[in-house]
Amino acid sequence: MNRNPRNIPAYSDGRYPGSYYAASRNEHPEYPTLQDDIQAEVCVVGGGYSGLSAALHLLESGHEVVLLEGARIGWGASGRNGGQIVNGLNASLERIQKAYGQEAADFVGGLVTRGNGIIRRLIADYGIQCDLKEKNLFAAYTEAHMQFLRDKQTLWARYGMNEHEMLDKDAFKQYVNSDVYAGGMIDHSGGHIHPLNLALGEAAAAVRLGARLFEHTLVTEITPEHNSVLVLTEQGSVRAQQVVVCGNAYLDKAVPALRDRIMPASTQIIATEPLGDLAHELIPSDVCVEDVRYILDYYRLSADKRMLFGGGTVYGGTDPADIEAKIRPNMEKVFPQLKDVKVEFAWSGNFALSFSRVPQMGELHPRIKFAHGYSGHGVTGSHLFGQILSDAINGNTAEFDRFKAIPWIPFPGGRAFRVPYSVVGSWWYALRDRFGF
C-alpha cells in the first residue's frame, strides 16, 4: 500500500521549536511512531488543544481513542502561544450579529466563557502543572478603543458575563506600569498558563484514561470506506469508526477539502532573560495583556519572571528572518525600561485564520468531523470546540449543528490570492490602528 499517495511533505523535523516553553517543559515521555495497521473506535488527528480536548472528553464518556500527532504533542500553536486565557472567540459578538444575525450571536454569546471553564476543570481534575495565573487585561491606546471596550462590556453583560471592569489611565497603571495606554478593561475571570505544559498535561491525562498516543506520525490521507474510515500515516494506518481532524494551520495538503477554508498566518514571541524585581515593577498585578488593535501586542510574565512579548502577523505563515528585530521595538515602546535586557528566546508559530474570524466546525462525511480557524484567539475556543466535537460523536449534536450551519466564507480569489488579499486587509487595519479610526 502506498502510505503517502499525495507525497505530503513532513512540516516538522520532529523537534520542538527553540521556544522558552520547550526549554521549560515538564518531564514527559516521547510517544511512539505508529508502525502498524491498527483499529480504533475514534481516531483524532492533531495533538494540539482541539485534538486533546476532543480526546479527553471522548475518553471521559467511555470511548476508545487513538490520537495521531505529526510532530510532538503541543508542537503547533498550542505549545507556542501567548498563554492567554481570553474568553470568547476572535470575532466579536457584534460582528457575529451583523454577519449572521441575532440568533447566531445569542448562541455564541451563551458559550463565551465555557472554554475557560473547561481549561480550569482539566487543570484541577488531572493535576496539571502549568503555572496558572489569574485575570487578563485588554489595553486601549485611544478613546475610540476605550469606547470599543465599554461597548463590549455592555454587550457581554447581556449574556450574564459580569467579570469585566473598565480601568482609566491611573487605574490601569496599577496593573501595568506603562505610559502608552489610555486605559483598558480587565476580565477578572481570564488568566494565563504555560501553554506547552498544559498540552503535555492533557496528553498525559488522556493516556491515563486509556488513549493510545502516537507522535512523529504524519497523516497523509483520510478515506471513508464502507463501514469505517481509513487513516493512512507514513508507516501505518488506523481503521476507525469516527475521525476527528484537528490539524489546524499545519494540516495543509493532508485533507485537501479543508485547505481553502483557512489561511495559515504566523505570529512571533520573544522571551527576555529573567527580570528579578523589575518584573514586578512592570506588571505589578502579574496579569496577561493584549491591546485591542488588529495587529496587536500581547505579553505577560513567565513563572520565572521573564517578559514574554508577542506580536506581528505574517500572512501565509512564514517565519521572519530576525524575530527579535521585529518584536523588540514593540516591547521597548511599551516598556522602555527593557532597553538593555537580553532576549534569550525567540520563536514563531502558525495559527489558522478564517475569513470571518469565526472558527469553523463541520463534517466532511458522517464519520469525519473537523474544527479549526480560531484566528489567533483559540486557547479557550479550541477547548470548547473539542468538547462540542465529542458531544456530537455522543449524539448530542445541537451545538455542533449550530456551528456547522454558520456559513464559511472562502478567501476571495481562491488559494492563490489568499495571501495578497489578506496583506491588503492587514495594511488597512494597520492604518486604522495607526490613526485610531
Ligand SMILES: Cc1cc2nc3c(=O)[nH]c(=O)nc-3n(C[C@H](O)[C@H](O)[C@H](O)COP(=O)(O)OP(=O)(O)OC[C@H]3O[C@@H](n4cnc5c(N)ncnc54)[C@H](O)[C@@H]3O)c2cc1C
Ligand atoms: C505564537 C502564537 C501565539 C498565540 N497566542 C494566543 C493566546 O495568547 N491566546 C489565545 O487564545 N490564542 C493564541 N494563539 C492561538 C492558539 O494557540 C490556537 O488557536 C490553538 O492553540 C489552536 O489549537 P489547535 O489544536 O486547533 O491547533 P494546533 O495547536 O496548531 O495543533 C494542530 C496539531 O496538528 C498536528 N498536525 C497537523 N497536520 C497533521 C497531520 N497531517 N498528521 C498528524 N498531525 C498533524 C500539528 O503538528 C499540531 O500539533 C496563538 C497562536 C500562536 C501561533
